[in-house]
Amino acid sequence: MALKLVVFDAYGTLFDVYSMGVTSRSSTRGSSLSPTPTPGRAAATTCPFGS
């Protein structure tokens, strides 16, 4: 199927949230805002908006 539209997530995808330290990754530092990582599950990014 031909593509007619490209949709981007914002935070972490178009905009760099890691280099400014405004968020953390649950696999490294943890956060009260982070989803709880489960074994075998990719650690989620922890943008407070989800993404």
Place this chain on the structure above:
Amino acid sequence: MGQYARLTPHTENRGVLEALKARGLPCAILSNGNSEMLASAVEGAGFAPLLDAVISIENLRQYKIMPITYGLVLQRFADVQANEVLFVSSNAWDALGATWFGFQALWVNRQGMPQETLGPAPRYTGRDLRAVLDACRI
């Protein structure tokens, strides 16, 4: 939270958006962020001329990966079918939610993270946003 209004884009992103624009392929943002913060980030990055829509879920008060949030894209672009959308996210769970919704998804796996155990895998995976151009065959 004010830092979210002053975020810088990843270095390759402008070139990717410009290539898509040159190809005539519409581009949009769908985000869990609110409209004001998204507008500030888009303006600050100089992306406004390269985007056809910036869609926030804030009025729904539901967040991705709720299907209704991805449905906002089809409300905004009524002539586009779900499987004609390439949804691009650096979050594996977001790419998965988009896949469940029926979008073609591209996971930008910048950190080399493991795949989600839930399936299906996104149709495309790349290390940075340039993978979008491969997916679009640009």
